[in-house]
Amino acid sequence: MEAQEFKARIFTPASFYKHLKIFVASFSDFRKARKNGNVSKAFSEKIMLAVTEVNGCRYCNYVHTKNAIDAGTSEDEIKMLLNGELGELDNDESVALMFAQHYADTEGNPDKETYSAFVEHYGEQKAADILAMIKVIMVANIHGISLDAFVSRFKNQKMKGSKLGNELGIAxxxxxxxxxxxxxxxxxxTFKNNTNENQNKLKTPII
Known part of the structure; x- marks a missing residue:
């Protein structure tokens, strides 16, 4: 029986580690975003789906589609998100969703102009909350894709272009x-804080 193939973005352990560090560094921002209420549950799930649409994680697609429905997102909105069609969605939300897709598409290296416009639209705090959620789903997508690819090998369904070494290295x-x-x-x-403290001491005049 010929092996079937499915498609998703290909990542390496190095790129996964890069996004893990980004996630760890901003984890406190993610916790604050969950508590301060700037981003609703439904909006949060749409952000997760926007990133997932770019990366192609089937596990995350299933989980966040269900969560979005439970949070009150309509089936039409979900279909547009999964098809990458953001033009007909709520204008205020569409700015974040398009930025989320851009962030994923550039693997965490958005254009300065695009990022500036994103922050200007939402303000620094809400933009930071949205960005924290984007960073979390990026890590989840990369791990989910690799785990899915590894498990699918045993189901005669290989992920196109994926290498076993990368799958094991990430999953x-x-x-x-x-x-x-x-x-x-x-x-x-710690090094940054120590450096800043030493610089402040040097700047303090001796009386």
Whole structure:
């Protein structure tokens, strides 16, 4: 029986580690975003689906489609999101959704002009809340795609262009990469804080 193929974006352990560090560094922003109410549950799920549409994670697609429906998102809105059709959605939300797709499409390297317009539209705090959610779903997408690709190999359904080494490096490598990312971010923040403190001491006049 000929193996079937499905498509999704291809990621490497290196790119996964990059997004893990971004996620870890902004995890406190994500927790604040969940509590402050700037982004509703329905809006949050739409953001997750916008990113997932670009990356092609089947697991995340299923979970966040269900969550979006439970949060009151209409089936028509969900269909447009999954088809990448954002023009007919709520204008205020569509700015975030288009930015979410752009962020995913550029693998976390949005254009400065696009990012500036995004922040100007929502203000710094709400833009930070939305961005924190985008960063979370990027990590979930990458891990979900790799796990799906690895499991699907045993179902005679290979992911087009995917390599076993990358699948294992991400799907199982998270057990090593996540702690490594946490330690790396902690050291970077600690070093930065120490450097800032030393600079402030040097600037303080001696009386």
């Amino acid at each position: 199982l490598g998270v057990l090593v990469l996540l702690p490594a990312a946490i330690i790396k971010v902690w050291f970077e923040k």
